[in-house]
Amino acid sequence: MRGLNPRQIEAFRAVVLTGGVGMAAKLINVTQPAVSRMIRDLQQQMGLTLFERRGTGLMPTSEALSLYAEVERAFVGLDRIAQMATELRTRRAGFLRVAALPALANGFLPRFAGRFLAERPKLDLVLSGLVSHAVLTAVAQGQCDLGFAEASMEHAAVQTERMPAAPYMAVLPRTHRLARKKRLRPADFEGESFISLGHSTASRFRIDRVFAEHGVRRVMRIETPLSEIACSLAGSGAGVTLCDPFTATEYAPRGITVRPFEPRINFEFAALYAAQRTPPPVAREFIDSFRAHITVFLRQQKQGSSST
Amino acid sequence: MRGLNPRQIEAFRAVVLTGGVGMAAKLINVTQPAVSRMIRDLQQQMGLTLFERRGTGLMPTSEALSLYAEVERAFVGLDRIAQMATELRTRRAGFLRVAALPALANGFLPRFAGRFLAERPKLDLVLSGLVSHAVLTAVAQGQCDLGFAEASMEHAAVQTERMPAAPYMAVLPRTHRLARKKRLRPADFEGESFISLGHSTASRFRIDRVFAEHGVRRVMRIETPLSEIACSLAGSGAGVTLCDPFTATEYAPRGITVRPFEPRINFEFAALYAAQRTPPPVAREFIDSFRAHITVFLRQQKQGSSST
DNA sequence: CACGCTTTATAACATTATGTTATGAAACGG
DNA sequence: CCGTTTCATAACATAATGTTATAAAGCGTG
Structure with missing residues (x-):
């Protein structure tokens, strides 16, 4: 037999919340006998009496009330999985591992990354500073989703994409x-x-x-x-x-x-990612945003140098 | 269609944990095609790519790793529901609401209750001091699981059980x-x-x-x-x-x-509980333990008074 | 380069879980 | 006492999940 049956837990929660089997059925969109049977099965499986007949309705027992506190916590958990999936699907959450050569990693890229993250509260970032050869290796071996290294770096397993020189x-x-x-x-x-x-x-x-x-x-x-x-x-x-x-x-x-x-x-440097492994969609955004940021920076540099 | 499918989540978790569909099948006690289809269905439902073919095996994507953290929390939640049920079943946990007349509630009973709870770390207690008539009402109306009141108290919905005079x-x-x-x-x-x-x-x-x-x-x-x-x-x-x-x-x-x-x-006083509503099993333990405690106390009183 | 092994994906069928409708039992109010 | 409401159970229907069989793909070895 399997572990705890989440459908039964859902039925249990609905009965506690609504105070009755009929209302619980309406809450979870099934008929009343479905709820009745799930509650019966849950009680049998747990070896506990969770509800007692009281007049025409049901009264939760002390055990039921104790259990309910734990059920609420777990339910929040399942909801959050669904929410996390939605956020991942809409590219606002995830986990991005980036390695960059020191010329970028020591200030310019972290400041950009800080602004990038500010617009994506659920995105987590790991940013490493490595020499270009180590960046290449990290990407090739799947230790990083994305790398920035000197453009001459080449590896069969790594795709390179030039960034603005x-x-x-x-x-x-x-x-x-x-x-x-x-x-x-x-x-x-x-x-x-x-x-x-x-x-x-x-x-x-x-x-x-x-x-x-x-x-x-x-x-x-x-x-x-x-x-x-x-x-x-x-x-x-x-x-x-x-x-x-x-x-x-x-x-x-x-x-x-x-x-x-x-x-x-x-x-000359390039963005690197695994050739055969689709990078997380947010990596594409990172590359594109960083490219635009560099272009703006270089334009400002050119204007600054001509006026100095 | 219902919300997130817990069986699919379980399959997903097993694949991440074991690194493969075959091992995941063994972990959750089904055949390999069952896991393969559940993963396929989960990815379609979430609109996410969670695993990619890598050589002969599967590699979790960044989205998968992000999601997995949330899944683990939910599983911990479900495990804790099961654990709570086990504790409730073995009578070590629960919630007991007791009301007692002041002669007991102002020291003698709380000290006993403290020791009673020390042996039951998961049991929660609410202890109220009420005059006997209010104790009776609270028990009759289901606001308390158990009461101690003067023995003369009577109510159709309340069972009384004499304690040592x-x-x-x-x-x-x-x-x-x-x-x-x-x-x-x-x-x-x-x-x-x-x-x-x-x-x-x-x-x-x-x-x-x-x-x-x-x-x-x-x-x-x-x-x-x-x-x-x-x-x-x-x-x-x-x-x-x-x-x-x-x-x-x-x-x-x-x-x-x-x-x-x-x-x-x-x-003369009595333990009171609802006539038609089974008290939590721990209430019986409470009554029996308290009765023994009183018997010991009264014997000590008698010996103390004869030697003073 | 071919073959055997391993792993995953899919099809077809079987079993179980879950949902429904129908109906009976119990409680309550008029 | 009767009608209404709520819950419990039976019988049947549907969907989910599990199995066996088999195909596809990758890898290692000779």
Whole structure:
């Protein structure tokens, strides 16, 4: 025999609520004998007397009243499953796991995510900061629903979707001689102490190639894998660097000057999700909303740099 | 169509728990196709994709994981209904409403009830102090499961069951001249200021008759309906009284002396419950336990009075 | 690349649960 | 005493759920 029969519990609750079998039947949309039999079966199964004949009607026993308190709590539970399903169906609830490379994860993306969540009170988010390779792995292995990583990342099990490319910015110590120029070019960096990103990144190759094409020699004494560290070092006067605008904007109040760099070198990143596993619908919304947010940010950056 | 189908919810939960349709079938004791169809039907009804084919098995979607948290709460609720039913069936839980006349309700019965409850952690008690007539009405009208009232109370809808009769005790101001006697007789009260109980009680009639039969004249200046007030008045030196031993024992530390009185006049009271409505089984336990408690108390009283 | 195994999905049929109508029993009020 | 109301039960109908049989798909191994 199965466990507790929810239909019987429903009938029991209806009788307690309405005070009679006939009214209970009306409440749960069945005929009166159906309720009568369910109550009889429930009492037999539980081994309890729940109602007694009192005149023409039924009176709940003390046991029935005790049980009823627990039934109300459980009923709320079943209702909430239905409500949760509705919310999931209308994309307002769920659970989203996102991983992003540090350039995004350290400020720009969390602020966006905070506003995204504010419009979706029932959505839960886990946001991780990982290097791009780890982002790729997490998505491929199903540990994350959605990732943002450098665009060059590739994996058979992972679908990538380009996000708007952002131009690298020149990042200088606050009082650096180049700070007075509105726009910087490769020749400006001749003989300057340069803070480089890690060897293995596509960005690093593109940046090095641009300086080489212009015959510019930089003093390459410092290398770091993280653009945040590069910005901090620039702010401490250790050198100059090129950096994505998301990180540069985060660090602008902390002892650095940010200037546009020409020719444009793109910071290219992508949204990643499992190729064979449908991401939660809210992930699509997240990607689309984030894309629009980036577009607005980059437009503001361009206007800000031309007026500064 | 009805609301959410609990059997489908059970199948859903089993698949999430076990990771597969076949194992889920084993968990809930049906065949694999039954689970497969219930999951299909649930997804159609909710309008959600809950599982996706992944290789040969199924993988829960993010929606499924979100929903599962709510499902677990509901299952806990249903489990607790079943558990509550088991506790009620084994008489360890429930709800008992008791009303008692003040002589019992003001200390003796609550202390007994406290120990009774300590052995029944799931039992809830409502204990009211009412005059005997109100106790009778409350029981007759189903507002109380059980009452203790003077034995003379009668009502067509109420069954009475005698409890052990207790002898009235003489209650004196602490330093009263009669306090040096070990046992008091009617003649001792000749000319004493006497605190009487209300006119309408059976006890009052019996007490007055005993004094009349012995030709004793008391100074009848004070009357009160409550034995508690009578004891307090005696303690303040206002007079002497006869009182049931439950109340007398309560007030013994408060400026009074208690002595046995002869001939014995019984304080007679009864347990009351609805004649046509089965009291909760715990009410029978309460009555039987209380009867034993009273018997022990009266025996101790008798031994205490003979050694003092 | 083919075969065997495992898992899930679906069809067809069987069983059980639940719903209905009909009707009897009990209580109550006029 | 009769009519009405409410609940309990019987008999039958319908829907849900369970089973067996079988097909489809994926995976691992030789």
